Amino acid sequence: MQIILKKYILPLAHTFSISRESRDEQDTLIVGLTLNGKTGYGEATSNPYYKITIEGMMAEIQAVRDQIEDFDFDTPENFYAHLETLNLHKFTLCALDLAANDLYGKLKGKPLYEIWGTTTDQYPITNYTIGIDTIEKMVAKLKEKPWPLYKIKLGTNEDVEIIRELRKHTASVFRIDANTAWTADETIKNAPLLKELGVEFLEQPLKADDWEGMALVREQSVLPIIADESCIIESDVEACGPYFHGINIKLTKCGGLTPARRMIKKGRELGLQLMVGCMTESTVGISAIAQLLPQLDYVDMDGAMLLKRDLAKGVRILNNGKVIFPELPGSGIELL
Structure with missing residues (x-):
């Protein structure tokens, strides 16, 4: 087996900001694994929050x-x-595992x-x-991209006002991702206001280790918490x-499709709603996520839609959210 490594810098269509950072481009690592004339492709992005660099993964x-390469x-x-x-590192594992699955x-x-024994007869559509x-x-931005389902990043001093204003311009469903920016009291207070404004659920409102706060939110929030x-x-x-x-589940964070599938199985056993999210990957990473669609309740796989230029062909997402799966097997990826 032969390894191919290449770094890409993906320009974004717009400056992308969440509660803790802003960026205009996304560095990403593409890994190719070649065997018997076939090449599978995987991807993992850099991430300052987790101190991940492309150079570190390549090293x-x-x-x-x-x-x-010597593995049979x-x-x-x-x-x-x-x-x-x-x-x-898990991000490095992800790039290799996605390539291995595609291969x-x-x-x-x-x-x-x-x-994996599933079909694409039914699957959730991605948010934008x-x-x-x-x-x-x-x-x-909302008007520029009419879409049936939006994820809105929050973590400002005017979060509810933002949703009130956005609601004036669309009847689409909203999901909220505060990226750990809220307190338990803020979450419980905001939830009923946001529910009235057509919000479906709240994603990670509290800091990752605030289990005491999350217990309170889980008990009192009128919206589901993911x-x-x-x-x-x-x-x-x-x-x-x-x-919760x-x-x-983020493939880059957990280490790829192989552990993600085990997480899905465990989540089902626990009665949890299941979602897979993206990290502003190209179509390489998004096509891998798409293979899991029949097993999910929700999905956030709009990463390639946020790019000014992509680097691969694979799954295509139409304006109604429908996914066109490629005829090529595996994850269906071809580099441009």
Whole structure:
């Protein structure tokens, strides 16, 4: 097996702001795994919150390149077990695991969702994200992209006012992501106001380790609460069970499709609502997420839609939210 590594800088269509940062571009690592004339592709983005750089991930892979390339590849699960012995960061694991799954599907000649025993007859549509900005600019972004379902990033001094103003311009469903910016009291106070304004759920309103606050919110909030920063790796699923109504799984954070599928299984056992989110990936990462769609209640896979230029072909998302799956097997990825 041969490894291919390439760094890309993805320009964003608009400055993207959340409660703790703003950016105009997104660095990303594309990993290719080639075997028997087929190449599978995976992706992981840089992330300052988690102190992840592209150079760091590439250095990790280069340090164990021989151990990866010499592995007798058979299944993504066995390959992942091998990778876990190499002490790689979860983001690095994700890029390799996504590539391995794409490669496996291409070697088998089938899309991953079919290999996993699911169909695309029914699946949730993705939201489209509106980042934090002035109210006027947030309204302009909403009008620029008519969409049936929006995720609104909040964490300002005028959060409810923002939603009131946005509601004047669309009847679409809203989801709120405060990215840990609220307190328990703020969340409980804001929830009924936001529910009246057509908000479906609140994502990670409190700091990731504020379990006491989350217990209060879980008991008193009139809106469902979905974990994000509190649910990173597999062991977090059970920990989140008593405190949240659902979990948002990020492939880059948990280490890829292989652990994400185990998290989905555990979440179902616990009765949690299941969502998979993105990290402003290109179509490489988004196409991998799409393979999980039949297993999910919610999805946030608009990353490639936020880019000025993409770097790959794969799944396509139409303006009504419908997903067009590629004919190419695996995750269906081709680099441009």
